[in-house]
Amino acid sequence: MPELFQPVDLDEALAFMAEHPGITMPIAGGTDVMIDMRIGRAMPEWLVDLRPLQTLKGLAFEGDAVRIGALTRLRTLELNGELARRAPAVVEAARVLGSVQIRTMATLGGNLCHATPSAEMPPPLLVHDAVAEVASRDGSRTLPLADVFAGPGATTLESGELLTAVTLRATESGSGSCYLRQTVRWSMDLAGVGVAASIEAAAGAVTAARVALGAVAPVPLLVPEAGAAVIGSPLTTESAVEAGARAAAACSPITDARGTAEYRRQVVAVLVARALRIAWLRANGEWPAGLPAPINGVLSGATS
Amino acid sequence: MKLELTVNGDPYRREIAPDATLLLVLRDELDLTGTKWGCMTGDCGACTVLVDGEPVVSCLQLAQQVRGAEVTTVEGLGRDGELGDVQAAFVRHGAAQCGFCTPGMIVAAEALLRHNPDADEPEVREALAGNLCRCTGYNKIVDAVLDVGRSRSTTA
Numbered sequence: 001m002p003e004l005f006q007p008v009d010l011d012e013a014l015a016f017m018a019e020h021p022g023i024t025m026p027i028a029g030g031t032d033v034m035i036d037m038r039i040g041r042a043m044p045e046w047l048v049d050l051r052p053l054q055t056l057k058g059l060a061f062e063g064d065a066v067r068i069g070a071l072t073r074l075r076t077l078e079l080n081g082e083l084a085r086r087a088p089a090v091v092e093a094a095r096v097l098g099s100v101q102i103r104t105m106a107t108l109g110g111n112l113c114h115a116t117p118s119a120e121m122p123p124p125l126l127v128h129d130a131v132a133e134v135a136s137r138d139g140s141r142t143l144p145l146a147d148v149f150a151g152p153g154a155t156t157l158e159s160g161e162l163l164t165a166v167t168l169r170a171t172e173s174g175s176g177s178c179y180l181r182q183t184v185r186w187s188m189d190l191a192g193v194g195v196a197a198s199i200e201a202a203a204g205a206v207t208a209a210r211v212a213l214g215a216v217a218p219v220p221l222l223v224p225e226a227g228a229a230v231i232g233s234p235l236t237t238e239s240a241v242e243a244g245a246r247a248a249a250a251c252s253p254i255t256d257a258r259g260t261a262e263y264r265r266q267v268v269a270v271l272v273a274r275a276l277r278i279a280w281l282r283a284n285g286e287w288p289a290g291l292p293a294p295i296n297g298v299l300s301g302a303t304s
Numbered sequence: 305m306k307l308e309l310t311v312n313g314d315p316y317r318r319e320i321a322p323d324a325t326l327l328l329v330l331r332d333e334l335d336l337t338g339t340k341w342g343c344m345t346g347d348c349g350a351c352t353v354l355v356d357g358e359p360v361v362s363c364l365q366l367a368q369q370v371r372g373a374e375v376t377t378v379e380g381l382g383r384d385g386e387l388g389d390v391q392a393a394f395v396r397h398g399a400a401q402c403g404f405c406t407p408g409m410i411v412a413a414e415a416l417l418r419h420n421p422d423a424d425e426p427e428v429r430e431a432l433a434g435n436l437c438r439c440t441g442y443n444k445i446v447d448a449v450l451d452v453g454r455s456r457s458t459t460a
Contacts, residue, residue: 004305004322004368027366034325034364035345047323051369075358099434101352101361101412187433188347 002037006049010056010135010164013048018137018160024048026162028071029105031098032114041153056109056164059083066170070109070163074121078103086170088282089124089177089196089275096120096181099188109163112148115155115219116190118258122149122220123196124179126212128168136161149219175200176282178275181214182267184258191215192258193267195247197227197275199235201283206230209279211243211272216251216264223250226272235280243276244269307367311336312380320367327351327362330377338378338407349435352408352415353377359415361434378407381414389452390414397448401439409435413449421456423449 002025007013017024025044027033028051036042050056056071059080066086068077077083077094084091097103097111097120111121112132122145130145134157143156145166150156157163177198181191194214200207209227214220229243253264281287307320311334318333330336330353342350344363351362354376381388387395390410400406409432416423416431423431428449429442437445 001321001323004366006368027369030366030369031346031361031364034366037323038344047366049366049369098346099349100415100431101349101359101434102346104358105360105364187430188436 002044002047004047004049006052008052010053010162011137013050013053014135014137014160014162016046016048017162020046021159026050026113028107028110029073031102031106032110032116050107050109050162061086061170064169064171065167067165067167068108069165070107070112072108074098074103074106074108074111075100077108083170086172086175087124087128087168087177089127089179089198089279090121090168092179093120093124093181093194093196096179096183096187102188108166112145112166113155113157113163115149115151115153117152117218117220118190118192118194118215119220120179120181120191120194120214123194123212123214124177125166125168126220126222127177127196127198127210128170129210131167132163133165133167134161135164140164146220146222151218171200173285174202174283176279176284176287178278178282180271180275180278182259182264182271190258193253193264193271195268195271195275197272197279199230199276199279199283201280205233206235206280206283209243209276211247211276213247213251213268213272215258216253216268218252221251223247225250230276230280235276237273240273240276240280241269244272247272305368307371309367309371309373309375311375312377322368324367325363326353326355326360326365326367326370326375329367330362330375336377336379340404340407342404342408347434347436348405348408349412349432350405350408352411352435354411354415357415357418359412376411376414378411381410388414389455390417390449393448393452394445397444397451399441399444399448401437401441405435405437405439409437409445413445413452417449417453417456421453423453425450428453 023045056069182193183189211226226243226247230239248269340350342348
């Protein structure tokens with residue numbers, strides 16, 4: 001049975017973790033940690049309660065960026081109108097994760113650091129160029145969010161390091177993004193396939209595009225060649241389908257209870273094309289701001 | 305570890321294990337057994353309570369992490385022996401079959417209606433998506449919640 005350490009601030013938390021290497025586990029919302037302890041996947045001697053660390057909570061918009069503290073709850077992201085306008089994919093992913101109760105407890109940092117391949121939040125953050133801030137007793141560093149993930153349930157964070165914030169590119173206008181997923185049920189289900197896409201547009205053409213996938217590789221996957229397929233011209237059915245084909249070729253899904261590898265690969269192709277289409281419409285102001293994209297990618301009028 | 309908590313308006317002080325869940329404290333220490341012990345993995349919602357007005361699954365909530373918070377359980381939704389309006393609507397609509405999910409359903413519905421009494425059917429279903437009814441009596445539950453929403457909107 002673990003003991004519980006409740007630090008007064010981040011420095012105290014980091015010092016405690018440094019002094020107790022290998023036997024601490026940070027706990028924030030607890031929705032993953034409590035289950036992991038119950039099934040014996042995690043057996044820390046000390047839980048370090050992050051909830052008192054007020055400085056790690058909340059969103060700050062600065063120019064074309066938004067910085068989100070690691071302790072920010074997913075429910076807070078889901079209900080943030082400014083974020084819905086600037087980074088709709090992030091809000092859409094937050095909204096379909098778990099249930100209201102789970103989202104009220106779960107934090108962004110927890111969802112990222114648990115490093116589940118099917119986790120909802122990494123793909124939308126990756127298409128918004130997320131940079132992670134990591135702190136330890138010895139200082140802090142930044143790295144691309146993609147470099148945080150090492151494999152199923154594993155991150156590249158060193159012992160004694162904590163994820164403290166994520167900074168996204170989230171422009172005021174001229175951009176759009178979208179998150180779609182395939183699930184068996186609408187709620188309380190993990191993605192069989194998760195797809196995020198973002199597009200920046202100017203003068204009627206795509207100037208930048210990113211595609212990221214969840215649940216179809218050991219880690220959340222950015223697919224640069226998929227985004228590259230649609231750059232330089234208006235988005236067309238052909239370019240979106242080509243991007244989908246490249247994403248399907250880049251992923252490495254497994255067969256499990258949520259789908260076969262073959263099925264998932266086909267779903268990737270379809271959802272990438274659809275997500276790019278919605279992101280393109282949003283970048284051009286033709287998809288109502290803040291309107292959630294249909295769950296499960298079911299959609300009429302904007303398919304590939 | 306010492307725990308101070310306000311539950312349904314009453315202050316409590318207890319000595320608890322550091323890894324005790326809020327669910328365990330409510331049921332075993334405070335004898336508030338309306339909150340149900342279900343899946344213990346956050347999937348079923350039978351243990352839903354409000355912490356500072358927001359719904360959480362108390363089976364995954366370390367009690368120490370909500371020290372000092374205001375907790376509301378299903379027992380706190382009635383007053384002076386009278387049922388609360390959500391509880392009364394569940395009775396009126398026959399929205400309970402075996403009854404095991406009912407406290408969690410009622411607390412989750414209360415959380416929704418406090419913020420959004422005008423919630424429409426999709427919003428009600430989304431708000432209750434984390435509460436499983438294995439008798440599958442969802443339609444009457446949704447009807448009951450919509451009914452309360454209508455009457456709160458009119459009287460507000």
